[in-house]
Amino acid sequence: MNEQRDNVYSIGQFAKLTGVTGRTLRYYDKQNLLKPSWRNEHGRRFYKDEDLLQLQKILTLKFLDFSLEDIAGHLADPGINLQQSLDQQYDLLRMKQKQIDAVISKLDRIRHIVEGTGTLDNGLLLTLIHSVQHEEEQRQYLSRLMPSTLIDAIYMDGKPNQERLDTERKMLVQMVKLTELGKAGKQPQDAEVVQTGLQLVEMMRELIGPIISEMSEEEVERLEILESDETFLDPSIFPQHVAKEDEQFISEVMAYLADKEEGGNLFGR
Structure with a gap:
């Protein structure tokens, strides 16, 4: 055998x-x-x-x-002990799953925001991605400076998701128009720039105007001070290498519009 x-x-x-x-x-x-x-x-x-x-x-x-x-x-x-290792690995994978789900959710939101806005400048798109990525950190930072009701209005808490995405998309379209005008050599006081800037301001007023109207005089005064301070947004959560000229131009447009506004601010009472 x-x-x-x-x-x-x-x-x-x-x-x-x-x-x-x-x-x-x-x-x-x-x-x-x-x-x-x-x-x-x-x-x-x-x-x-x-x-x-x-x-x-x-x-x-x-x-x-x-x-x-x-x-x-x-x-x-x-x-x-393989069973103990499996339990630890399970917890680790669930944590990874939550992280992946969060990234997918943010990417899905960004894709919906930019839908129909045309081809975005890479710098502006990176700024948008960075802003969405660090939205929670920015909210926490602003919570030390503003009333919670105002922060909720800025981030459209309580609004249906589709309405929020539509508003964000419309505001992005106006920002794209402003940056394109800036790249074309337009100045903040040019009529087309002013019109586009005012449309963006009006959208922002619709979000926060009703809340500001109910704020105390002290809160409004503090907000006006913040509006005039270019550093009130936490710089650590904003990209330091993209779209600086775009951000600068939009800031100049907002400053010009504020100078024309009675009281010297765009969103105060």
Whole structure:
């Protein structure tokens, strides 16, 4: 009776059998995760059936998003509490899932905002992405300077999501128009710039005007001081390398419109 022998596979055959590329198998060999059962005199790798089990362990742990370092630890020490590791990995993956969901949600919002606005200048688009990304930090910063009701109005809390996106899109269209006018060499006092700026201001008034009308004189006075201070927005959460000329032009337009407004401000009473 013939003695049963293990099947022997070249690296190419083993790769085809397992669906893992030869390159990956060589990498696992280099990382001491999966050594071939033997090599011939020419250094060619050969695998046996028992190597299939080792590879399956690696692929299972990799599927669970364990790092190669952690996988190596589990393979080197079978006594490690795998169940405890699975619980920790579960918590880690849930955390990653929340982060990914948050990023997808923000990207979805940005895509809806820019929809129909044409091709945006990269600088302005990066500024928009940065603003959405750090919106919560900016809200926390403003909460130390403004009444919560005003902050809620600025960020359109309580409004239906589609209405909020439509408003953000309309405001972005006006900002794009302003930046294009600035790039074309227009000045803040030019009629077309003034008209576009006033349209943007009117949108902002619709958001915060009713709240400002109910604020105390002291709160309004404090807001007017903030409006005249270009540094009242937390600079640490704004991009320092994009669209500076666009931001400067919009600031100049707003300052010009404020100078023309009775009382010297755009949004106060």
